[in-house]
Amino acid sequence: MSDAIPASDTRAAAGAFEAAHGVTQHVDVAVVGAGFAGLYLLHRLRKAGFSVVGMDEADDVGGTWYWNRYPGARCDIQTVDYSYSFDPELERDWTWSEKYATQPEILRYLGFVADRYDLRRDIRFGTKVIAANWDDATARWLLTTSNGANVSCRYYIMATGCLSAPKPPEIDGVKDFKGEVYFTSRWPHQGVDLKGKRVAVIGTGSSGIQSIPIIAEQAAHLTVFQRTPNFALPAHNGQVPAERAAQLQQDRATFREQARWSMAGVPLPPATELSFQLSDAERRARFEKLWAAGDLVGMLTQLWADQATDPEANALLAELFREKIRSIVRDPETAEALCPNDHPFGSKRPCLDTNYYATFNRPNVTLVNLRKEPITAITPSGIKTGQRSIDVDVIVLATGFDAMTGAITAVHPITGRSGKSLTELWAHGPQTYLGLTVAGFPNLFLITGPGSPSVLSNMAVSIEQHVDWVVDRLIELRAAGFTTVEATETAQAGWARHMADCATLTLHRLANTWYTGANVPGKPQGVMPYTGGVGPYRSICNEIASKGMLGFRLTGPTVAEQCNDGEVVRLQPDVRLVLNMLAQMNLPPIESMGAQGARDFIAEFNKSRPAGRPVGEVKDGTLTGADGPLPYRLYRPATPGPHGIVVYFHGGGWVLGDEQSDDPFCRDLCRRSGLIFVSVGYRHAPEHRFPAAAEDGLAATRWVAEHASELGSRPGPLMVAGWSAGANIAAVTCQLARDRGGPEIAGQLLVCPVTDCRFDRPSYSDNAAGYFLTRSLMFWFWDIYCSPADRSDPRVSPLRGKLAGLPPAYVVTCEFDPLRDEGIAYAEALQKAGVAVEQLQARGHFHSSFPMVDVVLTSASGRAQMANALRRFAGLGQDNQSQRSDPTTFNAAAE
Numbered sequence: 001m002s003d004a005i006p007a008s009d010t011r012a013a014a015g016a017f018e019a020a021h022g023v024t025q026h027v028d029v030a031v032v033g034a035g036f037a038g039l040y041l042l043h044r045l046r047k048a049g050f051s052v053v054g055m056d057e058a059d060d061v062g063g064t065w066y067w068n069r070y071p072g073a074r075c076d077i078q079t080v081d082y083s084y085s086f087d088p089e090l091e092r093d094w095t096w097s098e099k100y101a102t103q104p105e106i107l108r109y110l111g112f113v114a115d116r117y118d119l120r121r122d123i124r125f126g127t128k129v130i131a132a133n134w135d136d137a138t139a140r141w142l143l144t145t146s147n148g149a150n151v152s153c154r155y156y157i158m159a160t161g162c163l164s165a166p167k168p169p170e171i172d173g174v175k176d177f178k179g180e181v182y183f184t185s186r187w188p189h190q191g192v193d194l195k196g197k198r199v200a201v202i203g204t205g206s207s208g209i210q211s212i213p214i215i216a217e218q219a220a221h222l223t224v225f226q227r228t229p230n231f232a233l234p235a236h237n238g239q240v241p242a243e244r245a246a247q248l249q250q251d252r253a254t255f256r257e258q259a260r261w262s263m264a265g266v267p268l269p270p271a272t273e274l275s276f277q278l279s280d281a282e283r284r285a286r287f288e289k290l291w292a293a294g295d296l297v298g299m300l301t302q303l304w305a306d307q308a309t310d311p312e313a314n315a316l317l318a319e320l321f322r323e324k325i326r327s328i329v330r331d332p333e334t335a336e337a338l339c340p341n342d343h344p345f346g347s348k349r350p351c352l353d354t355n356y357y358a359t360f361n362r363p364n365v366t367l368v369n370l371r372k373e374p375i376t377a378i379t380p381s382g383i384k385t386g387q388r389s390i391d392v393d394v395i396v397l398a399t400g401f402d403a404m405t406g407a408i409t410a411v412h413p414i415t416g417r418s419g420k421s422l423t424e425l426w427a428h429g430p431q432t433y434l435g436l437t438v439a440g441f442p443n444l445f446l447i448t449g450p451g452s453p454s455v456l457s458n459m460a461v462s463i464e465q466h467v468d469w470v471v472d473r474l475i476e477l478r479a480a481g482f483t484t485v486e487a488t489e490t491a492q493a494g495w496a497r498h499m500a501d502c503a504t505l506t507l508h509r510l511a512n513t514w515y516t517g518a519n520v521p522g523k524p525q526g527v528m529p530y531t532g533g534v535g536p537y538r539s540i541c542n543e544i545a546s547k548g549m550l551g552f553r554l555t556g557p558t559v560a561e562q563c564n565d566g567e568v569v570r571l572q573p574d575v576r577l578v579l580n581m582l583a584q585m586n587l588p589p590i591e592s593m594g595a596q597g598a599r600d601f602i603a604e605f606n607k608s609r610p611a612g613r614p615v616g617e618v619k620d621g622t623l624t625g626a627d628g629p630l631p632y633r634l635y636r637p638a639t640p641g642p643h644g645i646v647v648y649f650h651g652g653g654w655v656l657g658d659e660q661s662d663d664p665f666c667r668d669l670c671r672r673s674g675l676i677f678v679s680v681g682y683r684h685a686p687e688h689r690f691p692a693a694a695e696d697g698l699a700a701t702r703w704v705a706e707h708a709s710e711l712g713s714r715p716g717p718l719m720v721a722g723w724s725a726g727a728n729i730a731a732v733t734c735q736l737a738r739d740r741g742g743p744e745i746a747g748q749l750l751v752c753p754v755t756d757c758r759f760d761r762p763s764y765s766d767n768a769a770g771y772f773l774t775r776s777l778m779f780w781f782w783d784i785y786c787s788p789a790d791r792s793d794p795r796v797s798p799l800r801g802k803l804a805g806l807p808p809a810y811v812v813t814c815e816f817d818p819l820r821d822e823g824i825a826y827a828e829a830l831q832k833a834g835v836a837v838e839q840l841q842a843r844g845h846f847h848s849s850f851p852m853v854d855v856v857l858t859s860a861s862g863r864a865q866m867a868n869a870l871r872r873f874a875g876l877g878q879d880n881q882s883q884r885s886d887p888t889t890f891n892a893a894a895e
């Protein structure tokens with residue numbers, strides 16, 4: 001970067017001269033794209049004293065809103081949200097006329113912004129960048145342009161948008177058609193007269209669904225060719241809703257700040273109740289309210305907390321949509337064809353419409369269901385399907401875009417270090433760090449690139465965040481004397497893993513969409529936008545900056561290289577959210593509360609967790625422990641019995657919890673395994689110290705074995721299971737049962753077990769603090785339960801016991817748990833002793849991941865695997881039911 005930076009307007013004037021005379025134009029930063037992102041970039045970069053040139057293929061500003069001029073084009077995020085927020089005065093001086101503004105109004109807005117900050121003078125319109133090459137020697141990019149001078153820049157920022165490269169329709173014969181053909185995404189500026197014409201629209205995504213009702217009003221006849229029916233919600237457009245306008249007027253700053261930290265970039269609090277906690281009537285009422293409000297973001301986020309993660313919860317919503325479609329469309333066959341039924345709501349981009357479904361009641365509109373009769377060709381006179389030929393005068397292609405990557409790879413080649421080509425690097429799918437940068441491509445930034453929240457968020461909010469983050473970094477780098485910034489391979493690989501972890505939580509994998517690249521034949525597939533949410537993404541970006549540009553290598557001619565290498569998120573995304581939330585609560589350490597205080601705290605804490613899911617029956621009773629009666633809670637599956645039976649021991653460090661404290665976990669395992677769970681209220685320390693809990697474990701297991709048939713169990717051995725100290729009791733019970741004459745145990749499920757009194761394994765120091773279960777809390781538990789002299793007794797340190805002849809085990813450990821290594825040590829020792837063992841080493845999880853049902857959703861597949869292990873122990877087959885509502889494909893294999 002140049003040391004002395006002339007005033008940007010002097011530079012720009014010079015640049016204009018250079019451009020006009022075919023001399024390479026030298027600037028600090030080149031920005032490609034003059035839409036929402038490009039305009040804000042120019043404004044911020046100029047203000048920061050960088051020399052900048054903008055380029056855009058279009059003849060004016062507007063980006064996507066410059067090109068998409070088809071009839072009915074509007075935004076479908078409410079326009080009060082879809083606005084810049086960086087300048088309160090700009091906000092004050094612009095008022096939207098409608099809830100969802102039309103394309104011309106949005107284009108006027110962007111023109112207004114360009115005028116206000118005098119941005120056009122730095123933009124070369126009608127100019128395409130056709131190649132971009134990084135030069136290591138000068139540490140600059142050289143951009144080859146289609147028009148005028150090439151550009152040499154320190155930083156190359158592609159603000160080219162996610163939906164800018166139209167996708168060809170992949171139908172033979174378009175060129176032979178004798179009538180008119182229009183792409184919605186390249187609609188003629190002067191408009192198209194469709195009056196009295198026979199029109200075909202191919203495609204029923206947002207563009208098709210917005211344009212079809214208006215085209216139907218103009219055309220003599222409209223034939224809609226639909227391949228995949230889509231979910232569409234009526235916009236009920238009109239004035240900006242009074243309540244929302246008032247919210248904004250009263251406290252603009254808070255409104256905008258809430259949007260910045262929200263999940264979707266719109267200030268709406270997330271729904272908290274789960275689908276099964278609401279009655280049919282309550283669910284319907286919520287749906288009707290949002291349907292009447294015409295609020296797409298609301299419909300995507302506000303109904304129930306599991307709508308976007310649980311296929312069953314989503315199916316409830318999808319059915320309400322289908323009911324609406326059937327109630328609007330008179331012809332039942334057409335209605336059925338319009339009903340989306342091959343993907344969950346929200347997994348494919350849903351649409352906002354005005355009279356879309358009612359349009360199919362018009363006598364001049366016909367729907368052709370391409371699932372039944374695919375298009376075979378476009379002929380000179382019209383469109384041929386497998387069943388008929390339909391003659392038309394005009395074909396409108398609303399067939400979408402080569403999304404997310406298309407506009408980036410359209411610049412070809414983009415070569416980074418050592419001539420590495422971006423297209424080649426992305427041959428198997430885009431790789432980025434944060435969706436903003438690419439390893440091997442120094443000083444290249446992508447605004448809303450693949451890997452950023454972009455299209456799953458309010459773009460205006462994401463764009464401002466990206467631009468601010470990038471420009472703030474460039475200012476800091478300049479101040480520190482760095483001239484190159486480049487993502488590391490480690491950071492990029494870590495981001496890919498984090499992206500995949502986030503995506504497994506969502507239902508996007510269940511649909512073929514442009515989010516995944518599935519709409520373009522041959523394109524590598526994978527969820528391309530970041531699904532972890534706008535607020536979490538922002539906090540990650542901030543964390544990277546605060547950790548000295550974590551995951552970036554910085555160099556400069558006069559300063560030492562700096563590289564704080566690493567992965568920014570190693571936790572599962574929902575674990576990260578839970579831990580951040582706990583950190584914000586700033587709770588006193590549990591060990592400072594005293595035993596009773598800690599018990600009260602945990603009881604209170606558990607009240608706020610989501611209720612467990614329904615099972616066939618929940619029944620409380622009393623069994624006989626080692627020294628008197630003990631309470632138990634029994635969970636019976638809804639399936640017909642008799643069932644196998646599992647004796648379960650709750651967690652709580654031998655001090656906390658009771659037979660109900662792992663209620664959601666027991667319900668979930670009961671549902672998934674189809675086995676009865678008996679959760680035992682064993683005795684606790686300090687009232688009852690070692691070996692009370694261990695002896696109760698054996699006594700309770702015996703009692704359950706002896707009363708199995710009364711409890712509804714089929715004959716045969718039972719299983720034991722437990723979490724944390726409960727898993728310690730389960731492991732000890734197996735040893736005692738072997739040594740003291742039974743009962744026979746068919747298998748042991750040990751989830752994050754305490755197995756040994758040694759505290760020098762690495763996980764005790766790696767995960768000593770910050771992951772809820774701390775090292776000092778574990779010390780406190782040990783001290784309360786067991787005096788040092790007793791600790792090597794196998795009844796509390798089962799790793800020190802004899803291990804041969806024990807029942808088969810399924811041992812679960814979590815990466816960020818102080819107990820991780822002793823769990824693994826136990827599994828390995830069992831195996832060495834000839835016991836059949838399976839291990840699940842859960843990557844990115846913490847000690848409480850598995851019992852936090854419906855909170856840590858990424859742990860669901862792990863529970864499905866546990867349930868299957870229990871079924872195997874019970875001699876039952878794998879149960880597909882256990883996978884049914886599973887939001888994840890578990891990727892917790894040992895690293």
Ligand code: NAP
Pocket residue numbers: 073074075076077163169170171202203204205206207208210225226227228349370375398399400401455514519
């Ligand atoms: P799209 O959602 O990708 O829809 C393309 C449509 O064309 C789909 O129905 C697709 O069917 C169909 N199609 C594609 N190729 C076809 C072929 N060879 N034969 C038959 N049908 C074919 O594209 P879009 O409607 O332009 O919208 C893209 C995105 O732009 C939207 O999802 C939205 O994010 C954004 N957008 C926003 C607004 C707004 O804010 N108001 C407006 C317009 C667009 P399949 O589904 O079977 O592939």
